Amino acid sequence: MIEVRELSKRYGAVRAVDGLSFTVEPGYVAGFLGPNGAGKSTTMRAVLGLDAPTSGEALVNGGRYADIRRPMCEVGALLDANAVHGGRSAVNHLRCLARSNGIGDKRVVEVLEQVGLAGAARRRVAAMSLGMKQRLGVAAALLGDPGVLLFDEPVNGLDPEGIRWIRDLMRGLAAEGRTVLVSSHLMSEMAVTADRVVVIGRGRLILETSMRELTERFRRDVLVRTPDPAGLRRALERGGAVVVPDEDALLVQGLEAADIADAAARSGIAVHELTPRSASLEDAYLELTEDSVEFRTEEVAR
Amino acid sequence: MIDVVASEWLKVRTVRSTYYLLLTAVLALAFGGVVSYLMTADYDQSPPELRAAFASADPSVFVMPFTQFAAGVIGALAITSEYTGGMIRTVLVTVPRRVTLLVAKIAVVGGSALALGGVVSFLSYGVGVVIIGDRPAPLAQFATFGDALPSVLANGLSIAVVALVGLGFGMLLRSTAGALTTLCFLMFVVPMVAVFLPAPWNNRLVSVTLLYLTPQFSGSIERAPLTPGWALAVLLAYPVVALVAGAVALVRRDA
Numbered sequence: 241m242i243e244v245r246e247l248s249k250r251y252g253a254v255r256a257v258d259g260l261s262f263t264v265e266p267g268y269v270a271g272f273l274g275p276n277g278a279g280k281s282t283t284m285r286a287v288l289g290l291d292a293p294t295s296g297e298a299l300v301n302g303g304r305y306a307d308i309r310r311p312m313c314e315v316g317a318l319l320d321a322n323a324v325h326g327g328r329s330a331v332n333h334l335r336c337l338a339r340s341n342g343i344g345d346k347r348v349v350e351v352l353e354q355v356g357l358a359g360a361a362r363r364r365v366a367a368m369s370l371g372m373k374q375r376l377g378v379a380a381a382l383l384g385d386p387g388v389l390l391f392d393e394p395v396n397g398l399d400p401e402g403i404r405w406i407r408d409l410m411r412g413l414a415a416e417g418r419t420v421l422v423s424s425h426l427m428s429e430m431a432v433t434a435d436r437v438v439v440i441g442r443g444r445l446i447l448e449t450s451m452r453e454l455t456e457r458f459r460r461d462v463l464v465r466t467p468d469p470a471g472l473r474r475a476l477e478r479g480g481a482v483v484v485p486d487e488d489a490l491l492v493q494g495l496e497a498a499d500i501a502d503a504a505a506r507s508g509i510a511v512h513e514l515t516p517r518s519a520s521l522e523d524a525y526l527e528l529t530e531d532s533v534e535f536r537t538e539e540v541a542r
Numbered sequence: 543m544i545d546v547v548a549s550e551w552l553k554v555r556t557v558r559s560t561y562y563l564l565l566t567a568v569l570a571l572a573f574g575g576v577v578s579y580l581m582t583a584d585y586d587q588s589p590p591e592l593r594a595a596f597a598s599a600d601p602s603v604f605v606m607p608f609t610q611f612a613a614g615v616i617g618a619l620a621i622t623s624e625y626t627g628g629m630i631r632t633v634l635v636t637v638p639r640r641v642t643l644l645v646a647k648i649a650v651v652g653g654s655a656l657a658l659g660g661v662v663s664f665l666s667y668g669v670g671v672v673i674i675g676d677r678p679a680p681l682a683q684f685a686t687f688g689d690a691l692p693s694v695l696a697n698g699l700s701i702a703v704v705a706l707v708g709l710g711f712g713m714l715l716r717s718t719a720g721a722l723t724t725l726c727f728l729m730f731v732v733p734m735v736a737v738f739l740p741a742p743w744n745n746r747l748v749s750v751t752l753l754y755l756t757p758q759f760s761g762s763i764e765r766a767p768l769t770p771g772w773a774l775a776v777l778l779a780y781p782v783v784a785l786v787a788g789a790v791a792l793v794r795r796d797a
Contacts, residue, residue, distance in 0.1 A: 285631075311635065
């Protein structure tokens with residue numbers, strides 16, 4: 241379990257995280273979403289005790305990360321796949337990390353096989369592709385068989401096969417009852433991976449909800465085509481719907497598709513098309529974070 | 543704690559730079575032997591009045607500064623190689639207690655540098671004995687092994703001192719180039735510049751530089767400005783100051 245309470249982190253004048261609170265429970269994949277610079281990595285670093293919060297706290301399993309005796313056995317983290325010493329071989333890199341937490345070499349071999357790097361164990365880390373380094377970082381996170389996992393942008397640099405692998409891995413880890421927090425700036429990725437999402441922008445919480453509710457919330461309207469738009473419009477507006485004509489169709493809000501069909505049948509009006517339309521999650525995400533984008537492409541004044 | 547020390551020891555053994563720097567020590571030994579041999583050959587061909595003006599042909603004069611600097615590089619790299627590229631964050635996630643990490647690094651760097659220093663210092667003395675043979679002073683600095691022992695041990699200690707200074711600078715400056723430049727400045731530039739100061743400040747400043755503290759501590763310089771006790775105190779103050787400054791930086795700053 242991860243608890244972030246009123247967390248704030250300032251770097252000079254910049255508020256990277258500003259009064260952020262959320263909780264991640266075991267058993268599901270929590271997506272941590274926000275545009276670049278929203279404070280996702282800073283929050284994760286605060287959870288892991290790398291950055292000291294300006295105020296507030298970030299707790300893992302009810303305590304401070306720095307107080308855990310063998311942290312690798314409770315929390316696994318992949319922050320930056322490039323944060324490795326390039327001169328060591330993959331297996332030696334993992335052995336160095338494992339030994340600091342009293343984890344044996346046998347487990348190192350196991351995780352290398354689990355992430356599909358058994359064949360590259362002797363290869364120098366500097367000679368690895370970003371995708372292989374991501375796998376190595378995942379291996380390091382799994383070394384202590386921890387109950388809490390944090391992944392910061394794990395799909396970066398992975399090929400489609402690798403993306404599917406890490407998605408299945410995270411879902412598998414959550415299904416085993418672990419706490420899994422995955423950050424991303426890609427809604428499309430989270431849509432297929434996460435069960436719940438925490439959306440932040442400019443260091444503040446925008447939304448914490450389940451993926452299903454997010455989809456539901458941004459369901460927009462029903463597109464209706466009929467040979468008698470004016471008649472149907474009157475019928476629907478009597479039922480309390482808001483109807484907007486759109487070329488040869490009507491866009492209806494406030495009534496479900498079934499209610500529209502029933503209303504049309506009662507009025508004896510034929511309906512040629514009836515399509516519930518939801519905003520894509522990508523649109524929803526952009527709408528949510530619109531006001532909080534740190535770096536946007538400004539239109540150049542002429 | 544023991545686990546973290548074991549991890550740090552494994553880290554030192556699994557990077558190439560450590561072996562290159564050990565090779566440097568071997569090359570320094572070979573170079574010192576060659577210089578010692580050339581001086582001895584020159585001595586043999588010189589008339590007696592010139593022989594009296596010879597300096598000591600002890601290879602340690604050349605071997606120790608090179609080995610000290612190599613040890614300083616090992617010490618600095620023990621931490622700066624982790625700052626370069628961000629490995630330090632991975633390390634601090636696995637060992638969040640920073641003081642524990644620091645103590646483990648001190649134990650590994652200090653311990654291995656002390657062992658290295660002892661071996662190199664004894665080898666250097668041995669090479670000198672083989673080359674100089676039974677030729678008298680001033681070519682041979684020490685008449686017997688007993689006379690030489692304090693100097694040999696002090697030289698061994700100086701390797702560990704410089705390695706720990708390198709580690710402290712590395713923690714403080716977080717960059718290999720920064721740490722090594724500072725170390726190089728302190729070891730080699732300050733004594734050169736100090737010579738140009740007006741007396742008595744030139745001798746005073748030179749006497750507290752790293753390279754000249756060791757012979758003062760072992761009592762092998764006549765009319766040394768510092769007593770052996772003071773020389774040891776100043777010698778140990780170097781790593782203590784560097785490591786305390788480095789520790790404060792490591793504990794206080796965000797990684």
